[in-house]
Amino acid sequence: MIPVFEPQYDDKEINLVVAALKAGEISGTFGKYIEEFENLFAQYSGCKYGVAVSNGTTALHMAVAALEIQRGDEILVSASTNIASALCVYHNQGITVPIDSEPETWNLDISLIEKLITPKTKAIIPVHLFGHPVQMNDLMKIAAKHKIAVIEDAAEAHGALCDGQKVGSFGDMNCFSFYANKIITTGEGGMITTNNSELAEKLRSLRNLGFAKPRFLHKVPAFNFRMTGMQAAFGVGQMSKIDQVIDQKRILAQWYTHELESINALQLPIEKSWAKNVYWMYGVKLKKEFGFNRDKLMQDLLAEGIDTRTFFCPMSRQPFLYEQKDFRGTTPVADDLWENGFYLPSSIILTQKEVQFIGAALKKLLA
Numbered sequence: 001m002i003p004v005f006e007p008q009y010d011d012k013e014i015n016l017v018v019a020a021l022k023a024g025e026i027s028g029t030f031g032k033y034i035e036e037f038e039n040l041f042a043q044y045s046g047c048k049y050g051v052a053v054s055n056g057t058t059a060l061h062m063a064v065a066a067l068e069i070q071r072g073d074e075i076l077v078s079a080s081t082n083i084a085s086a087l088c089v090y091h092n093q094g095i096t097v098p099i100d101s102e103p104e105t106w107n108l109d110i111s112l113i114e115k116l117i118t119p120k121t122k123a124i125i126p127v128h129l130f131g132h133p134v135q136m137n138d139l140m141k142i143a144a145k146h147k148i149a150v151i152e153d154a155a156e157a158h159g160a161l162c163d164g165q166k167v168g169s170f171g172d173m174n175c176f177s178f179y180a181n182k183i184i185t186t187g188e189g190g191m192i193t194t195n196n197s198e199l200a201e202k203l204r205s206l207r208n209l210g211f212a213k214p215r216f217l218h219k220v221p222a223f224n225f226r227m228t229g230m231q232a233a234f235g236v237g238q239m240s241k242i243d244q245v246i247d248q249k250r251i252l253a254q255w256y257t258h259e260l261e262s263i264n265a266l267q268l269p270i271e272k273s274w275a276k277n278v279y280w281m282y283g284v285k286l287k288k289e290f291g292f293n294r295d296k297l298m299q300d301l302l303a304e305g306i307d308t309r310t311f312f313c314p315m316s317r318q319p320f321l322y323e324q325k326d327f328r329g330t331t332p333v334a335d336d337l338w339e340n341g342f343y344l345p346s347s348i349i350l351t352q353k354e355v356q357f358i359g360a361a362l363k364k365l366l367a
């Protein structure tokens with residue numbers, strides 16, 4: 001079986017974790033590795049500050065909490081994304097307003113944003129889906145015009161570039177995940193990057209139960225979203241490999257595109273002229289007019305020993321979201337992605353032979 005993903009690490013990460021353990025860095029409030037990892041990752045992403053947390057979901061949760069939105073405030077979110085991009089709104093008493101996807105990059109359709117903004121709109125969460133960046137310079141102009149905050153969800157796009165600038169350095173706060181299948185991993189883990197020193201300080205306090213002075217007097221209800229020193233040590237090891245991982249993801253994408261571009265029924269991922277796509281996962285979409293059934297195709301691929309995953313179910317179709325009183329939004333393009341999209345094995349250890357095998361299986365099944 002070729003799995004959709006296998007995490008990669010070696011003695012480098014193992015030795016660093018052991019060193020952290022030997023130094024007693026088992027928790028999240030002391031030691032050198034957390035700060036080292038934060039600095040390395042923030043610098044890599046072109047930001048001044050990094051705040052490491054327990055996962056990408058808590059990174060988003062805390063970023064929205066730091067905005068101090070009120071019950072019923074609206075946050076615009078890419079429609080096609082992991083549910084974490086909307087959970088952060090929900091758990092901060094906000095309303096998620098999904099922005100439908102555009103059909104080429106599958107990211108949010110920037111031309112729809114202004115029509116969705118109301119006096120209640122407080123922020124926008126653009127998601128760099130599967131590693132292709134959102135056109136952040138265009139999006140930031142709209143956000144500045146309407147004075148709304150921007151939280152990039154860059155969980156799938158470490159190292160991706162928009163107009164030559166790293167994603168995760170445009171927004172007021174930017175969230176990353178280091179889950180096992182991400183570009184780099186700490187097992188579980190996440191980070192918020194920001195260039196705003198006050199926000200960074202606020203986030204550090206929010207992550208750590210809201211400790212202030214005097215120590216046990218808490219002015220705000222905060223969280224324990226700390227990353228441990230052991231995880232951060234693992235992350236330090238991963239940081240030395242991040243560019244190699246991205247290079248290999250891009251080679252893998254080239255192999256796939258070469259194998260699959262002759263299949264008329266498939267829409268392949270693209271890379272806009274202003275973008276560097278890190279191809280976190282190589283996603284493809286069945287073109288509706290050819291009449292193939294996506295679920296049947298995935299089953300047939302599984303029978304050939306090829307594991308795949310569907311694209312995300314859009315935010316407009318999530319019961320706990322659309323049952324909210326003020327919910328609005330239909331997202332036909334994101335619906336099509338959910339019904340017809342799936343991603344192929346995308347581990348960096350895949351060989352060209354394996355990609356050829358997957359390509360041959362798809363050619364046969366879609367003949």
Ligand SMILES: Cc1ncc(COP(=O)(O)O)c(C=O)c1O
Pocket residue numbers: 055056057058081082084085127153155156176177178179189190
């Ligand atoms: C776009 C996106 N946002 C947020 C998350 C949540 O990250 P985590 O799994 O680390 O909580 C993920 C994925 O896992 C994701 O793909």
